[in-house]
Amino acid sequence: MHARIVSDPGDVVTFFQVDKYRIGGKVTNADGTPVKDAVVWIDRDEGEGFGKSTPTDAEGRYELYYLPEQEEGTNLSVTIGTTRYTLPENRVFHIPEETSVQINITLPSEGTVIDDKPPTLVSVTSPGAMYTGVLAGLRVPEGTRYTVTIPDKEGRFVLTVPKTVWDTKPRFFETKMTRFVEDRQLGWGGFASCRIFAGGSGRPFG
Structure with a gap:
């Protein structure tokens, strides 16, 4: 009918239409152990494109949902309590358009700057919307x-x-x-x- x-x-x-895409992945320490209760953040300098993940579980896994507004670099950071880990100064993360993505983040053993290249920051596209x-x-x-x-x-x-x-x-x-x-x-x-x-x-x- x-x-x-x-x-x-x-x-x-x-x-019916695509509303958002998912960012998911895992946060680990430098020795490879999962980090629990970390929160992954994304935003741009103007405050647009803001996203905040669920706290990581016992396996270090997190997820958040976002809708890319335009092809621009994004600030990526991780907070654990009052400690905030960020990318190197003046560096941004480029999220692929029109796809979900898996981002695995390894925190540094010293300091609060995330090394923004593999194997400490690994990003691959993933299915779903x-x-x-x-x-x-x-x-x-x-x-x-x-x-x-x-x-x-x-x-x-x-x-x-x-x-x-x-x-x-x-x-x-x-x-x-x-x-x-x-x-x-x-x-x-x-x-x-x-x-x-x-x-x-x-x-x-x-």
Whole structure:
């Protein structure tokens, strides 16, 4: 079945799109041991592009989400309590555009300046992005299987459901979803997956 989400006059609807990318990685000491409770920061001199990670866990892992505003160098630093580790003076870190990235950081054994080249600062691209936007679904019993495509920029989508379910005249619903998806790229017209959207009665499931 082909359908369309129509907004009320004056409303601005954000249909499904990439919202942010993820920076993740590991913080270790000079001897390779993981650093716990460190926080990774990114920003630019004007205060734009600000991002703050979760504190590192027992394995030194952290993550934060960001949206590159333009291709410019970024300040990268790590704080542990009141101690702040930074890149060398007048040096910036360049984050690749339109991709998530894995940044592993090794802190110095002495001082607070991070050596900004491998193996103490290693960056590689990684899969996944944070998506957000409006999705449509049917209010049906939990476990009912159907597929629904991601609305295009005009709000149009396609829903496929067994005739026996359609004959019960289920009601449509719309919901705004934000989710990090790592195993695929999502786009207009792509099918919603039960691994992404299944979550309870009335949620898209296919």
